[in-house]
Amino acid sequence: MTQLPHLTHVTHPLVQHKLTLMRDQDTPTAVFRQLLREISQLLAYEITRELPMTTKSITTPMEEMEAPTLEGRKLALISILRAGNGLLDGMLELIPSARVGFVGLYRDEDTLEPVQYYFKVPDHMSERMVIAVDPMLATGNSSIAAIDLLKKSGAKDIRFLCLLASPEGIAAMKAAHPDVPIVTAAVDSHLNDHGYIVPGLGDAGDRMFGTK
Numbered sequence: 001m002t003q004l005p006h007l008t009h010v011t012h013p014l015v016q017h018k019l020t021l022m023r024d025q026d027t028p029t030a031v032f033r034q035l036l037r038e039i040s041q042l043l044a045y046e047i048t049r050e051l052p053m054t055t056k057s058i059t060t061p062m063e064e065m066e067a068p069t070l071e072g073r074k075l076a077l078i079s080i081l082r083a084g085n086g087l088l089d090g091m092l093e094l095i096p097s098a099r100v101g102f103v104g105l106y107r108d109e110d111t112l113e114p115v116q117y118y119f120k121v122p123d124h125m126s127e128r129m130v131i132a133v134d135p136m137l138a139t140g141n142s143s144i145a146a147i148d149l150l151k152k153s154g155a156k157d158i159r160f161l162c163l164l165a166s167p168e169g170i171a172a173m174k175a176a177h178p179d180v181p182i183v184t185a186a187v188d189s190h191l192n193d194h195g196y197i198v199p200g201l202g203d204a205g206d207r208m209f210g211t212k
């Protein structure tokens with residue numbers, strides 16, 4: 001099982017530079033989307049460090065060799081809709097053979113609890129490394145609910161990838177799913193009264209899709 005710590009903060013200069021550009025309210029939608037695509041690949045590189053490896057025999061133009069290759073079932077990337085799709089696109093460029101799933105949740109305005117409206121994941125979840133993606137770990141409610149559903153589908157080796165995390169969201173995730181490591185590009189100061197991350201970057205879905 002994973003050797004990753006509960007929280008990995010990716011401080012690589014390229015990640016931090018791109019994130020600053022994304023936070024800027026004057027960054028246009030097209031640039032925001034492109035940056036998200038680029039940053040998601042750098043984060044994917046970090047979170048897949050422990051993919052199991054084996055070797056296979058190949059022949060180079062010089063000689064035969066036992067060469068390293070990925071082992072086992074393809075990993076599963078799970079987008080938590082809708083903002084998760086922004087991270088997913090870039091990750092799929094880096095890991096084109098990954099299997100893909102989607103979890104859709106909305107917040108019931110009376111109970112404030114997340115309610116599932118869509119759930120579709122690859123088969124053999126128990127045998128795959130599963131990476132759930134959502135750019136913002138804010139209250140953690142929807143991410144925790146999504147991981148509850150992934151565990152019900154059989155997933156055992158789950159990681160969570162986000163761009164920004166709040167201290168509140170990290171604590172909530174650790175309490176609910178201590179076995180799920182979080183990889184993030186930043187841990188921000190706090191949540192405001194509306195559940196937005198401060199200083200944050202605003203509504204990630206609106207910024208990537210150009211909605212309000």
Ligand code: URA
Pocket residue numbers: 083136138195196197198200201202203204205
């Ligand atoms: N979702 C967002 O898109 N932004 C936040 O700051 C919090 C949740």
